[in-house]
Amino acid sequence: MTQPTIREVRATTVRGKGADYHDQSGYHWIDDHIATPMSVYPEYRQSRQSFGLNVLGTLVVEIEASDGTVGFAVTTGGEIGAWIVEKHLARFLEGRPVTDLERIWDQLYRSTLYYGRRGVVLNTISGVDLALYDLLGRLRGEPVYALIGGPVRDELQFYATGARPDIAQQLGFIGGKMPLHHAPAEGQQGFVDNLAALADMRSRVGDDFWLMWDCWMSLDVEYATRLAHAAAEHKLKWMEEALIPDDYWGYAQLKRQAPAGMLITSGEHEATRWGFRQLLETGVDIIQPDVNWCGGITELIKISALADAHGTMVVPHGSSVYSYHFVVTRTNSPFAEFLMMHETAEEVVPMFTPLLLNEPVPVNGRLRVPETPGFGVELNPEVPRERPYTH
Ligand SMILES: C[C@H](O)[C@H](O)[C@@H](O)[C@@H](O)C(=O)O
Numbered sequence: 001m002t003q004p005t006i007r008e009v010r011a012t013t014v015r016g017k018g019a020d021y022h023d024q025s026g027y028h029w030i031d032d033h034i035a036t037p038m039s040v041y042p043e044y045r046q047s048r049q050s051f052g053l054n055v056l057g058t059l060v061v062e063i064e065a066s067d068g069t070v071g072f073a074v075t076t077g078g079e080i081g082a083w084i085v086e087k088h089l090a091r092f093l094e095g096r097p098v099t100d101l102e103r104i105w106d107q108l109y110r111s112t113l114y115y116g117r118r119g120v121v122l123n124t125i126s127g128v129d130l131a132l133y134d135l136l137g138r139l140r141g142e143p144v145y146a147l148i149g150g151p152v153r154d155e156l157q158f159y160a161t162g163a164r165p166d167i168a169q170q171l172g173f174i175g176g177k178m179p180l181h182h183a184p185a186e187g188q189q190g191f192v193d194n195l196a197a198l199a200d201m202r203s204r205v206g207d208d209f210w211l212m213w214d215c216w217m218s219l220d221v222e223y224a225t226r227l228a229h230a231a232a233e234h235k236l237k238w239m240e241e242a243l244i245p246d247d248y249w250g251y252a253q254l255k256r257q258a259p260a261g262m263l264i265t266s267g268e269h270e271a272t273r274w275g276f277r278q279l280l281e282t283g284v285d286i287i288q289p290d291v292n293w294c295g296g297i298t299e300l301i302k303i304s305a306l307a308d309a310h311g312t313m314v315v316p317h318g319s320s321v322y323s324y325h326f327v328v329t330r331t332n333s334p335f336a337e338f339l340m341m342h343e344t345a346e347e348v349v350p351m352f353t354p355l356l357l358n359e360p361v362p363v364n365g366r367l368r369v370p371e372t373p374g375f376g377v378e379l380n381p382e383v384p385r386e387r388p389y390t391h
């Protein structure tokens with residue numbers, strides 16, 4: 001039986017919410033005075049959108065096979081990603097067998113090295129790789145998790161990221177990760193306010209519920225060390241992405257200086273097996289690649305094996321069905337992240353809403369990954385998309 005080949009690759013864009021989940025309108029906890037590397041500039045402290053966290057928008061990659069079957073994936077990339085797909089990457093896909101995942105990934109990565117290596121280029125390569133897996137699953141009538149080794153557990157368990165870990169606890173999640181609100185530039189008052197917020201949440205959830213901080217690259221080693229030691233009395237479980245991703249030396253020092261028992265984690269803005277090799281060698285306790293940003297499933301399989309050899313857990317940054325199909329197949333990924341995209345983090349809503357139909361969500365903090373072919377989701381036809389470039 002001849003293998004279907006790739007007939008056409010199409011890149012479209014969406015503005016507002018979707019895969020660029022920071023692109024919210026109106027009040028949203030995810031854009032409310034969260035510490036960032038830009039916090040050194042007072043005018044950019046209140047809103048991450050003010051410095052452009054939502055400029056990219058959503059990229060949708062569709063790949064049509066010779067028999068008319070279409071697979072797709074969504075990621076953060078917008079028009080830049082669409083240009084890269086249509087003007088550069090399409091040539092390595094069209095005409096090739098759908099099963100050529102490794103060869104295609106290698107050519108996409110090598111051919112963009114002179115301007116890629118991570119960031120929006122790897123987001124785009126990830127989107128292509130995920131669309132290929134979705135297409136292969138649809139062609140074979142299999143969920144993606146069945147293509148990459150099959151489930152090692154019956155269901156996933158989740159911690160929730162958002163402003164209300166106390167509500168996440170009531171909803172059945174195993175922990176709550178809060179955004180850190182004040183960076184070093186906000187001085188001692190910011191330090192005190194950070195701790196007060198943690199102490200307050202600890203008083204609401206009791207001693208055993210996991211509480212974590214997401215520091216979103218906003219700290220330096222000295223401040224992070226002091227904050228970690230001060231947070232220990234409130235049983236902070238992990239301090240996430242304290243430093244900028246390139247400061248591997250800082251992560252190694254922070255890991256050495258952190259209180260015994262407190263986990264140091266990072267990785268959502270890292271990409272490829274080479275980037276994660278550097279991060280793993282710092283000794284961090286958990287790496288958190290985003291499968292929509294690190295290179296897709298083809299690359300995350302390699303990253304996960306490297307981590308496993310280091311005895312390091314892989315808990316992918318929340319990316320809806322794309323991480324669920326991966327996490328359910330890996331023994332060193334014992335739980336997953338669910339990002340609370342409800343504006344006050346008080347309800348469970350689909351992460352990429354309203355972009356996808358049939359997007360599953362955890363119930364009581366747990367989820368059985370659907371057996372539907374591919375990633376099991378469809379594009380919502382009511383969400384307008386544009387195709388800014390063709391080839
Ligand atoms: C909540 C964090 O500030 C980010 O918005 C989030 O995308 C990411 O860091 C996470 O770990 O969920």
Ligand SMILES: [Mg+2]
Binds near residue numbers: 216
């Ligand atoms: Mg994070």
